[in-house]
Amino acid sequence: MQQIQGLFGLLSDATWGWALIPFLVVLGVTFTLVSGFVQIRYFGRMWGVLFPGQSPRDGGVSSREALLVSIGGRVGGGNIAGVAVAITLGGPGAVFWMWVIALIGMATSLFECALAQLYKRAEPDGTYRGGPAQYILHGLGQNFGWLAVLYAICLIAAFGLGFSAFQGNTVAVAAQDSLGLDPILVGAGLAVLTALIVFGGIKRIARVSDVIIPVMAFGYIGLALIVIVLNLDAVPGVLWTIVANALGFEEAVGGGIGAAVAQGMRRGLFSNEAGLGSAPNVAAVAKVPHPVTQGIVQSLSVFIDTIIICSCTALVILLGDVYVPGAEGVDGVALTQQSLASHLGAWAQYFLTGAVLLFAFSSIIYNYYLGETALTVLSDTPPARLVLRLAIPLVVFLGAAAPGATSVFFFSDPLMGLLAIVNLLAVTMLFPVGMRLLRDYRQQLAAGVEEPVLDPASYGDLDIDPAAWPRETVTQAAQGAAGPGGKVVI
Incomplete structure (x- = not known):
């Protein structure tokens, strides 16, 4: 076991240690500059998806x-415990660099x-499936099948x-402690609830997320806003x-600006993935008229995760008196929990547990849906999906029932680092295709189209699924959304 842990430790050092973070930063900056700061240019368009009238007709x-769904996956322990750890080890300045990496990452996510x-495939039940494995197979070609596997x-x-x-x-420990x-x-x-959801497929997952994610996010943000208002003069x-520590004007912890960065x-x-x-x-x-439309929307989830929710946690901690810069003591989720309680009273700890x-x-x-999507690359059969759907609730139960279960997950971080490098390599090689989509989107906006649509005939040289981007659907959408004077206002 020690040899296996040592092997995964080396893999972690080779990914998260020196390769992955510089790779992510350099590519994020490159994507931002080459695209003309696309995440800033279309920032206003991101928010329209949060309002009614966005559901597909079918x-x-x-x-x-x-x-x-993606916010539900991004938002988690990293927003509550991860921010506290960043502040403890890197000082308040770490929050500034979280903001910077999120703004850069918005372009990468887009x-x-x-x-x-673009490379999604249509499923028999009318849904779609796609992701890095699919754009590796259909974007880079079958010669890169081993990379997709x-x-x-x-x-x-x-993840799965x-x-x-x-x-x-995490759930079991929180429920036991509080x-x-x-x-x-x-x-x-928790296993029973998980089984009820995962056996319903992506549509049920989406419907559940549509209910619990707003409650989760807005409830937590609302509580943080109360803390901010109560301490408005100190904000x-x-x-x-935060800025002074980030730029080296002040030093809160050993390591100074280097630790903060x-x-x-x-x-x-x-946190923002x-x-x-x-x-x-x-x-x-998602069923959208143009791939860039959903890219812009997903860029918003990075903003919500880090700029909004992580900032709420940071302000709750830094506006309180529990955190002492450079001192050893409480950290992680306990720091966030105790800071919230110091502002609002002991009842806030129970809210945070919820x-x-x-x-x-x-x-x-x-995480289950990510696993199911990956499984289609290895074995896209009903028996394989059934095994995964049975395995996930079992794994959840075992993780909850075993107090020391987290010690066996030493392989997750290194493998996540490896899959990130694989994904970034694929995105880099397919970046010209991404810019082609972006130029198409911009040209339609410049021509007066309120909501651009993808014309699959213009991408006939690419391996896209005709069932996922049918030509007749595009024509119907354009004809059905013609406004006064024939202007398309899809």
Whole structure:
């Protein structure tokens, strides 16, 4: 076992240690500059998906539902515990660098999710499936099939199994500590709920996420806003502390600006997942008129995850008196929990426990869908899907029932790092296709089209699925949305 752990330790050092973070940053900056700051240019368009009127007419998965599923996966322990760890190890300045990496990552997420949309495949039940494995196979060609298989194996192991068990353990520990519930009973209940959702497929996952994610996110943000309002006079000083620590004007912890940069970037990337190749699997399921439309929408999920929710956690901590810069003591989720309680009273700890439960459950169903999508590359058969659907609730139960279960998930982080590198290599090679989509989108907007549509005839040289982008659907959409004077206002 020690030899296996040592092997995965070397893999972790070779990915997260020195290769992955610089790769993510350099590519994010490159995508931002070459695209003309696409995440800034279309920032206003991102928010329209949150409002009514976005559901597809045929009962498919809407752009909004796909967004909320991906937010449910991105938002989790990294937003509550991860921010606290970043501040503890890197000082308040780490928050600034989390913001920076999120703004850069919005461009990376836009391109990887647009590619997932373009190369998605239609399913018999009317839904779609896609992601890095699909745009490797159909974008780079069958010669790269081995790369898609490697990606699929890492995705199933890291997200489908490892992180699902970890989330089950997180729920059980939180429920036991705050409510005194038996982890075995918690694990059994969570496993049953998980089974009910995953056996319903992506449509049921999307419907559940459409309900619990807004409750989860807005509830937590609302509580943080109460803390901010109660301490409004101290907010400017906290914001200055964040910037001063980030740029080296002040030093809060050993390591100074270097610690702030390292912790902020690492925790930010871990939290928002931009470039890791997980969110594109969910982005591909939405029914939208143009791939860039969903790319823009998924870019918003990075903004919500880090700029909004992570910032709420940071302000709750930094506006309180529990955190002492440079001092050893409480950290992680306990720091966030105690900081919230210091502002609002002991009852806030129970609220945070409920938030953790929802965060973890949304992550479990998100992780399952990632595993199912990866499985189609290895064995796209009903028996294989049945095995996975039975395995996920079992893994969740085992993770919840075993107090030391998290120690066996040492393989998840290294494999996540490896799949991220595979995804980034694929996105880099397919970046010209992504820019082609973006130019098409911009040209239609310049021509007065309110909502651009993809003309599959213009992409006949690419291996896209005619069933996923049927020509007649595009024609009907354009004809049915003609406004006064024939102007298309889809």
